[in-house]
Amino acid sequence: MGQKVYPGRYTTENNEDVVVFIIGMRINKRWAFRKWFPVFKAMPGMIRELYENKDELGFLSMESFYGLRTTIMISYWRSTDDLLAYARGAKHLAAWREFNQKVGDNDAVGIYHETYSVPKGSYESVYGNMPLFGLAKAKKNRLITPEIRTAKKRLSAVKTNSSN
Known part of the structure; x- marks a missing residue:
């Protein structure tokens, strides 16, 4: 069973900072499997x-993509504080140490x-006929209404609401 598709046009709330x-x-070097596979795993x-x-x-959420040579997440x-705290956490530090031991400057x-x-x-953001994806998966998925039909209106909506 596939992901639920939300028919129509949606956006996300932009009333909070995001990182x-x-x-x-x-x-x-594709043949250097022992060097790159530990990073991948x-x-x-x-x-x-x-x-x-x-x-x-x-x-909040993530998306991953895999190409022939390059991966991206x-x-x-x-917040940046949350991200930096995770970077200093045990699992990430262990992976970073292993990378430096096995790969280093190779x-x-x-x-x-x-x-x-x-x-x-x-x-x-705007999503048309999509499952929850990107920011819509990380934050609240919201139907686009006439008040926020354009990118300019979506960008100014928070500023307008903040001045009230």
Whole structure:
């Protein structure tokens, strides 16, 4: 059974700050399996931990994508403090130590991350005929009404409501 599709156009609430964290790896040398596979296999345990402890950790949701050489995980967090606290946590530190021991500066595998701290009212989204995805999975999925039909209206809705 597939995910429930929400027919029509939806958006998300943008009345709270959100942190978007993008992390991934790139296999630079496919034949160096012993170098990149430990990096690849470290993620499922951390993802499981995040979903099992969402409220406590401040983790909201995530999406994952896999290409021929590159993986990417986009995650949404309640705050940068929550994200940084998780980075200092036992499971992440253990994975980071293992990476440094097995890979270090070896160029067989690359890793990357980007962090965006986005203030409330400074982001918007639209989903047409989609299951819960991205921010709509991380935050509240909301039907688009005439008052918020355009991106400009969705972006200004929080500013308008805040000045009342």
